[in-house]
Amino acid sequence: MRVLVAVASRHGATREIGDAIAEVLQGDGFDVEVADPDDVDDVEPYGAVVLGSSVYVGRWAAAARAFVDRFAGRLADRPVWLFSSGPVGDPPAPMGEPEEIASIIRRMGARGHKTFAGRLDRSGLALAERAVVALVQAEQGDFRAWSDVQDWAARIAEDLHAEEIRKLGFVT
Ligand SMILES: Cc1cc2nc3c(=O)[nH]c(=O)nc-3n(C[C@H](O)[C@H](O)[C@H](O)COP(=O)(O)O)c2cc1C
Numbered sequence: 001m002r003v004l005v006a007v008a009s010r011h012g013a014t015r016e017i018g019d020a021i022a023e024v025l026q027g028d029g030f031d032v033e034v035a036d037p038d039d040v041d042d043v044e045p046y047g048a049v050v051l052g053s054s055v056y057v058g059r060w061a062a063a064a065r066a067f068v069d070r071f072a073g074r075l076a077d078r079p080v081w082l083f084s085s086g087p088v089g090d091p092p093a094p095m096g097e098p099e100e101i102a103s104i105i106r107r108m109g110a111r112g113h114k115t116f117a118g119r120l121d122r123s124g125l126a127l128a129e130r131a132v133v134a135l136v137q138a139e140q141g142d143f144r145a146w147s148d149v150q151d152w153a154a155r156i157a158e159d160l161h162a163e164e165i166r167k168l169g170f171v172t
Helices: 013-027 062-071 101-108 127-136 146-167
Strands: 002-008 031-035 048-056 080-085 112-116
Touching (some): 002 013, 013 080, 048 062, 048 146, 062 101, 080 101, 101 112, 112 146
Parallel strands (some): 002 048, 048 080
16 A cells, blocks of 8 residues: 655654654555655555644644645545644643634644654744744743654554555455
């Protein structure tokens, strides 16, 4: 089965989470492509989709939201999982879910949504971004928990294998 991992990432941290998810799925025998959501023209070739976005000022990236607008209707018959990445610090903050995520989950018919902790490196930020980070006193560092990411991806792989077996008609 071909699986699309579409990831909207401004500074690369969320893309690396997408790469880690892809690695687990590949290791489980799936044919995986990782792409920027803006580069996806068609979802027909894929049997399943994982869509992820970094969170800025409470929202998913525009590219991820546009992907939902373009493809939500066409993915109704295929399994979809969503992930967000943003919270930083120990414990990670902010704790709230990104805006509109409930509606995105509903529109995509997603089987799950997971929020992973992110990475904040002030040196790579634009001036306006640094101002926001200073204002909310966000903690700098890499808080991504790779074992959480790998566990989540492994559960997706299990679900997809079960789906393949169901499709082959072995289980009714
Ligand atoms: C200006 C700015 C605003 C942010 N706002 C949020 C936010 O509202 N919620 C959140 O969870 N993380 C927020 N973050 C943290 C980022 O989402 C986090 O650094 C993430 O790992 C960045 O991913 P990326 O490198 O893929 O862009 C913000 C970071 C910056 C620089």
